Amino acid sequence: MSRTDEKTNWLNKTEMAAWISFIETIGDLQYSLDSDLRESSDMTSGDYQVLVYLSESPDRRTRMCDLAAQLNLTPSGLTRRLDGLVKEGSVTREVSNEDRRVQLAVLTPQGYRKLVAAAPLHVASVRHRFIDRLTTEQMKHLAAAFTSIREGLSE
Amino acid sequence: MSRTDEKTNWLNKTEMAAWISFIETIGDLQYSLDSDLRESSDMTSGDYQVLVYLSESPDRRTRMCDLAAQLNLTPSGLTRRLDGLVKEGSVTREVSNEDRRVQLAVLTPQGYRKLVAAAPLHVASVRHRFIDRLTTEQMKHLAAAFTSIREGLSE
DNA sequence: CCCATTTAGTTGCGCTCGCAACTATTGTGA
DNA sequence: TCACAATAGTTGCGAGCGCAACTAAATGGG
Numbered sequence: 001m002s003r004t005d006e007k008t009n010w011l012n013k014t015e016m017a018a019w020i021s022f023i024e025t026i027g028d029l030q031y032s033l034d035s036d037l038r039e040s041s042d043m044t045s046g047d048y049q050v051l052v053y054l055s056e057s058p059d060r061r062t063r064m065c066d067l068a069a070q071l072n073l074t075p076s077g078l079t080r081r082l083d084g085l086v087k088e089g090s091v092t093r094e095v096s097n098e099d100r101r102v103q104l105a106v107l108t109p110q111g112y113r114k115l116v117a118a119a120p121l122h123v124a125s126v127r128h129r130f131i132d133r134l135t136t137e138q139m140k141h142l143a144a145a146f147t148s149i150r151e152g153l154s155e
Numbered sequence: 156m157s158r159t160d161e162k163t164n165w166l167n168k169t170e171m172a173a174w175i176s177f178i179e180t181i182g183d184l185q186y187s188l189d190s191d192l193r194e195s196s197d198m199t200s201g202d203y204q205v206l207v208y209l210s211e212s213p214d215r216r217t218r219m220c221d222l223a224a225q226l227n228l229t230p231s232g233l234t235r236r237l238d239g240l241v242k243e244g245s246v247t248r249e250v251s252n253e254d255r256r257v258q259l260a261v262l263t264p265q266g267y268r269k270l271v272a273a274a275p276l277h278v279a280s281v282r283h284r285f286i287d288r289l290t291t292e293q294m295k296h297l298a299a300a301f302t303s304i305r306e307g308l309s310e
Numbered sequence: 311c312c313c314a315t316t317t318a319g320t321t322g323c324g325c326t327c328g329c330a331a332c333t334a335t336t337g338t339g340a
Numbered sequence: 341t342c343a344c345a346a347t348a349g350t351t352g353c354g355a356g357c358g359c360a361a362c363t364a365a366a367t368g369g370g
Contacts, residue, residue, distance in 0.1 A: 007276035015286050018294035021301035022285075026181055028308050032285050046356085050190050072182050077357045079320055084355095101318045101365045121165035130177075131170050134300055135306040139173035141296040145289055145336060146176035152288040201326085220348060232327045234350055239326095256335045256348040 017083060018105035036125035041118035046071070046081055048122060061094065061106040080113040088128065090114055184284060191280035196273035201226070201236055203277060206245060206270040209262035216249065216261040245269055 012020060034045050041048075053070055054060050064071075068078040082105055085091040090111030096102040107115075134142065166174060189200050196203075208225055209215050217225075229265040237260055240246040245266030251257040262270075289297065 002356070008278060009282065010278060010288065011281070014294050014298075015273075017298040019281060019285065019290065021298040021305070025301040025305040025308075026185075029304060030181075031227075032308055044356090050203055063318085068319095072186075074358055076321080076359080078256075086329085099366070102360090103198065103319065114231050123163060123165060124175060126166070127164065129308065130304060131166065133303045134173065136169055136334055138296060138300045139169050141293060142171075143172040143176040145181040145293045145297050148288045148293075149184060149285060150176070150180040153187055153284065199326095216347085223349095229328055231329080231351080235325095235327065254336070254348080258349065278345055 032129050033042065033125055036129070037118070037122055040121040040125070041114070043114070043118060047085060048088075048115075048118060050081065050085060050105070051111055051118075054091065054105060055112060055115055059106075060112065061104045063096070063102045064105060065102070067105055085111065187284050188280055192273070192277055195276040195280070196269070198269070198273060202240060202245075203270075203273060205236065205240060205260075206262065206266055206273075209246065209260060210267060210270055214261075215267065216259045218251070218257045218259060220257070223261055240266070298300070 030045075037043060037045055037048060041123075043051075049071055050067065053067060054062060064075070064078055064082070068075055071078065071080065071081075082091060083092070086093060090108060092106045092108055094104040094106050096104050127144070166173065173202050185200075190201055192198060192203060198206075205222070205224055206224060209217060219230070219233055219237070222228075223230055226233065226236075237246060237248070241248060245263055247261045247263055249259040249261050286294070
């Protein structure tokens with residue numbers, strides 16, 4: 001990283017303002033969105049992500065490893081998260097008949113109904129907390145900025 | 156997703172692009188910054204925040220409750236986080252002589268040295284992952300956008 | 311065809327942190 | 341003054357998740 005400890009390139013005013021506004025906001029924003037989802041639909045945003053991804057997958061099922069990659073979870077983390085969804089009946093596990101190592105996470109009708117009920121409320125929350133605070137121009141700038149950051153991360 | 160609910164105000168293309176770019180980026184970004192800090196200075200970003208805040212406080216000490224509010228931690232969460240910092244010698248606890256209920260978290264010389272060593276490397280990481288990916292104009296737009304979002308959260 | 315390697319997933323363990331209950335101290339109203 | 345409320349902090353417990361070790365199944369080089 002930095003090889004010269006003597007002269008650090010500290011952030012200037014503009015850089016600091018961007019950085020501070022970002023880190024001081026994302027925690028509260030995520031907390032608010034999570035609280036909204038918990039209150040309106042009794043689920044965590046993690047569970048919501050699982051249901052969304054499964055609902056968009058062919059036959060409403062995916063391999064565990066694909067799901068883990070999509071959700072940025074380790075295999076063990078995904079196993080535990082699915083345990084909860086299986087117990088409440090939103091998801092079932094099926095062994096793939098093409099590859100007996102893989103478990104398919106399958107969205108149940110009950111899980112789909114839960115997602116359908118939760119989605120409009122979640123969208124309203126995202127609007128209230130995020131979208132409604134931004135102009136169209138700001139949304140376009142923001143999308144460009146974060147896309148740029150994300151591309152930098154994957155080098 | 157649900158096409159049967161006509162009352163829901165789903166996100167349009169611009170809104171969706173802003174939202175997706177945001178949520179798909181912040182997880183990876185935080186993970187990268189945390190990994191950098193762990194590798195360069197053997198500390199978590201949570202511990203780093205504590206040291207920064209203490210170093211900027213009068214006499215390098217603060218009341219636990221003020222620290223908890225600043226870091227968005229519950230009292231119990233802060234107690235546990237300080238436990239680690241106390242054990243490694245970066246922070247000590249002192250009972251306030253004005254109010255004997257309050258514990259003061261005090262930054263030790265060793266903790267201060269650790270922060271001074273870590274800060275340039277952390278700034279370099281923030282530059283590499285965040286600042287360097289943005290133009291000056293993007294930084295200004297981003298600061299305005301997140302300030303607006305944060306103000307919305309605190310109503 | 312076989313055995314080493316790779317891949318998928320689960321489990322034990324540890325870490326972080328929130329909630330509820332608890333102690334200790336300070337503030338307040340009759 | 342005294343009882344009760346408010347405030348500061350710690351602890352037991354449990355949820356969520358990463359790491360390392362493990363089993364089981366597929367794959368590939370000889």
